[in-house]
Amino acid sequence: MAQTDMKQKAGAEPAVPRQVERNRMRAVMNNIILHLHPTRVPAPALKFTYTWGLGGLSTLLVVILVATGILLMFRYDASVERAYTSIQYLETQVMFGALLRSVHHWAANLLIVTVFLHMLRVFSTGSYKQGRATNWIVGLLLLLLVISFNFTGYLLPWDQLAYWAITVATSLLGYIPLVGGIINHFLLGGSEVGQVALRNFYAIHVALLPPLILLGMAYHFWRIRKDGDISQPQCQENVEKFTTIPYLVQIELAAAVLLIVGLFLWAMSVPAPLEALANPAHPPNPAKAAWYFLGLQELLLHMHPLAALMLPAILLTALALVPFGEQRSDDIGIYFRSRIGKRVALVAALLGLALPPTLVLLDEFWVDFPTWLPSLPTLISNGLIPLLLTLGGLAVIYGAFRKGLKANRSEATLGLFLFLFISLIVLTLIGISFRGPNMAWVWPF
Ligand code: HEM
DSSP states (O other), rough: OOHHHOOOOOOOOOOOHHHHHHHHHHHHHHHHHHHHSSSSEEHHHOOOHHHHHHHHHHHHHHHHHHEEEHHHHHTOOOOOOTHHHHHHHHHHHHTTTHHHHHHHHHHHHHHHHHHHHHHHHHHHHTOTTTOHHHHHEEEEEEHHHHHHHHHHHTTTOBBBHHHHHHHHHHHHHTSSTHHHHHEEEEEEEEEEHHHHHHHHHHHHIIIIHHHHHHHHHHHHHHHHTTTSSSSTTOOOOOOOOEIIIIIIIHHHHHHHHHHHHHHHHHHHHHHOOSSSBTTTTTSSSSOOOOOOGGHHHHTTSOOOHHHHHHHHHHHHHHHHGGGGOOOOTTTTTTSSSHHHHHHHHHHHHHHHHHHHHOOOOOHHOOOOHHOOTSSSSSSIIIIIIIHHHHHHHHHHHHHHHHHTTOOHHHHHHHHHHHHHHHHHHHHHHHHHHBEEEEEOOOOOO
């Protein structure tokens, strides 16, 4: 007894408390994990190819972004005189500074991809139905937050790319009826992107959006537990169950390690871009928006800005209402619903690949409503008419799935969603590769 006391006084750690400490840590970790997951999960939920881990990977990316973002804040200076040089300083004078910025940059871009794919998975498996409508809408809000994060972060390096992409994007805000001008004035503090805009974007990026997204995610996870954990096919009630620890946790850990290693390797080989210092007098030609807005920028080339903004707003609202228009629940947890659903999905994918480029080329080289209908104001000839034609076209596609392919409501809605999803990708690719000086059509090959 006396000997033990002497050892403890001398600073030597007794073996038993260390074991106790380790057990306590493990208990805390298990507790966290079991707050996020049920204690046992059905075999299908363990299949990686059901969720593709996309929700979990998005979560991990948000954590990486918050951690790297906090470190970046120690060096970044949100003033138009010093923002660019503070990034240069970080990249050249701070140990691992370039890597830190690169990881933050690529994680932010990857997050957009994983969140969109996660949404695609949720839609394709009908996991927004039967009590999951609230979480579907929370998910849509998270998507908007992720886009806002990227958008506000884009300006911060204050290089040519940042300055002109944000100038292009904010100039569109003015077209939103009633509130557009107010939002624009609030963000820019005037008519141009300058010091007020930089300070506001920084404040929104580091002070407003992080707590919002963390709260949104916490609610999203809580709802998943409350809605009876992630969806699965209904007929599988007697299915075998496995304990979350270690079976589910080891899959999640493997996916997390792969993501972290892949992200770091990519960030080391492809540095985050930094162009010349922003120069308000010299716009690049073409002045393109950030890649995730190129689909929208493409629409702007074909429609009046008000119509080009209304279209995504209408589609987003429709997307939020989708769960309320569907009663079927027997197809939840089944990719593409059924055999007919798979056929519809294939046709929708092919249509999504073929129709948007055809329409873009037709409009580029032939269709010209303002010239054909000179007596009408452009808001009608180039706004209302293309908008109604697009919405009418979508209704025809939905009707064709219902009548032509004998799809039920759920399958036809999925078809329409896939068509829009692929169309968005195609429009984005057109914006990246087929638009040159003055945003005119160019062939990249
Ligand atoms: C920051 C963005 C997001 C994060 C971190 C996130 C995270 C997660 C996680 C971890 C899950 C568990 C299952 C899985 O991995 O698929 C999940 C499920 C779900 N998410 Fe998200 N999510 C995000 C955005 C979205 C979006 C954009 C939507 C749809 C618009 C959405 C709708 C849902 C729904 C409905 C479920 C339940 C799915 C089921 O029961 O199978 N989430 N989310």
